[in-house]
Amino acid sequence: MSEALQLLRTRRSVKAIELGGPAPSPAEIDTLLSIASHVPDHGKLTPWRFIIFEGEARKAIGEKISAIFQADHPEATADQVEFERKRLARAPLVVAVVSRAGPHVKIPEWEQVLSAGAAAMSLVFASHALGFAANWITEWYAYDRRVLDALGLQATERIAGFVHIGKPARAPEERPRPPLADIVTRYRAT
Numbered sequence: 001m002s003e004a005l006q007l008l009r010t011r012r013s014v015k016a017i018e019l020g021g022p023a024p025s026p027a028e029i030d031t032l033l034s035i036a037s038h039v040p041d042h043g044k045l046t047p048w049r050f051i052i053f054e055g056e057a058r059k060a061i062g063e064k065i066s067a068i069f070q071a072d073h074p075e076a077t078a079d080q081v082e083f084e085r086k087r088l089a090r091a092p093l094v095v096a097v098v099s100r101a102g103p104h105v106k107i108p109e110w111e112q113v114l115s116a117g118a119a120a121m122s123l124v125f126a127s128h129a130l131g132f133a134a135n136w137i138t139e140w141y142a143y144d145r146r147v148l149d150a151l152g153l154q155a156t157e158r159i160a161g162f163v164h165i166g167k168p169a170r171a172p173e174e175r176p177r178p179p180l181a182d183i184v185t186r187y188r189a190t
Contacts, residue, residue: 007129012172014133016090019166023054023092028130032165033095035126039118043104047112048119048160051096051151058089064150065141087141091164095123098153099160116160123163133168136161 024032033050041047053061066085070076088094097120101112120136127134141147142159153159 008125011125011128012133012174013124013135014168014172016135016137016164018169019091019133019135019164020169021092021166024127024130024132024165029054029093031130032123032126035129036095036097036119036123039115039122041115042111043107045100045104045107045112045115047099047101048116049098049100050119051098053088053094053096054092058094059085061088061150062086065147068141068144068146068150084141087139088162091135091166093165095163095165096151097123097160097163099158100154100156101158102156113160120161120163123165127163127165131167132165133172135164137164138162 029052036050037046062085065087066081069084070081073080097116099113099116101109101116103109104112124134124136138159138161142162148157148159151159
């Protein structure tokens, strides 16, 4: 168990732009997504799904993202449009975690949303376990209905996050974490 705890302790987010190749292999992608699907799921609803962006598909969706950006920002510079075009091409692999949470007679929608978040976090941890680094990002395009339509999301689906995966360009740095005394309370019997 100490190895598992060390893995959890050493996970760090790496900026998407600092994630290089090689991308995970098809077998590694299957492993990542299999692990990401082993999360709490009250009622076995599977209230999430995954969309894989690799190779040229990262550029194809970038064309759609940049066109939507440019339509909203006609004054944008060529550099700004190019930046938007590369949103999902910064890392060699991007996995969108899609929340399919919705009303249910027994399972609160909030629990379903949390399950999608757990799937995204498990994907991040699995990436670290396989020797990759990851960054879980939601940016403007995760909330833009036109982009969601271009991704094939149903009207009731939402992006829980885009998980960018690759090899880190350099060792990630530790950042300050809150002292436990600042974030933990104990309920006391009275």
